[in-house]
Amino acid sequence: MTELDFSVIKNSLPYLWKGLEYTLQLTVVAAIGGVIWGTLLAMARLSSNKFLSMAAAGYVNLMRSIPLLLVIFWFYFLSPVLLQWVSGMDRPPQIGADRSAYITFILFEGAYFCEIMRAGIQSISRGQVAAAYAVGLNYWQSMQLIILPQAFRNMLPVLLTQTIILFQDVSLVSLLNVTDFVGAASKIAQRDSRLVEMYLFVAAAYFIMCFGLSLLVKQLQKKIAIVR
């Protein structure tokens, strides 16, 4: 058995930290963007407009039936075209995989957040909607003031759990050579031929972070349950 040498981790901590920073940043941005996009999708899915609800359902089902890895590569190639179309630029902008990942994860996780928010909206009794309309609120007002705040609150633990999954999913961008946490570890592991130490460290680090976060979510869940 070759000797384990964990000094490689100590020496590369600044680089690993930079990778982790990217992972965290992408997670937070994608979670916020994904929840917003997912909420809009959920409202579309529940709308009485048939075309809108079918389009949203089709989008969500498509995203949920293909592997994330395929989606990541799709958007890596499509993002420049997409941005050109949105911004009306003359030519597709050059964006790297590290930046296209933001678009990928917002659009992909939006599909999963949509299903959570849909359940959240449906958990609010219909009487509340009726009451909102009865006091003269329009659709957007009743959503914004009555339905969504309660839906968010009810679904907060599930939304956070999904965010932990998102945090783990981000690691797949390392396959596009992006220096996220796993990407940084892979690069050093290969440079120094220290795969065993590096990947053990990464696995342990993820475990501690995700397990800790999931404990926090559990605590929060209890807190919310008591208040109710």
Next chain:
Amino acid sequence: MDPAILFEQVPDGDGTWIMSLASGLKYTLIIAALAWIIAFLLGSILGVMRTTENKWAVRVGNAYVELFRNIPLIVQFFVWYFVLPGLIPAVKTWVISLDPTTHQFVTAVVCLGLFTAARISEQVRSGIQALPRGQRMAGNAMGLTQAQTYRYILLPVAYRIVIPPMTSELMNLIKNTAVAFSIGLVELFFRTREMGELTFRYFEAFAAATLIYVVIAMIANRAMAFIEKRTAIPGFISGGAGGGGH
């Protein structure tokens, strides 16, 4: 967009691109099927363990689930593929004796099987816990052993309840085989990317793969719906909400 590319010959290979994708699909499905067997058996055992009165069984089951749920799948692949042989000399000698493809294949099946087992155990546990407590008591009262209670009373209903979330787990497993690409396994996603890289027709390649994955998802969905219908007990409403995750 020109689907004709799919019927062009693969350079220095025999057959067309569509055949190349099909051979990748074959690996994807075989790996998913074998991993599902491991996941279903181990997941059921763990799920049952977590509902028993035995404290240690519950602890071991919970620890397993937390361990496999809180490490990203790609890192688990790396641990099985790089760390395990590097850490244990016996595994290393065995791995060296295998050809690389077999090594990747075995790694993928074991890794996906054990990963999915954690998720199946969650479903089995919640299925058993969804049953009224009286069922277990009735089993005990009739003089059944604990094993018999599970075999004849609890599990037959619990499995039926969790068919819908199990369907999503099966589809997750099929999708997750794409991560085996990270250790170089030549499955569907690997073939797709290879086609894109060699022909520069990424759009066609990805569109074809997307279509294949969507069709598999639909077939898996229909198949499970069929099983659900065939096994339904009159008078029971099968329910159970599928959670998030992928």
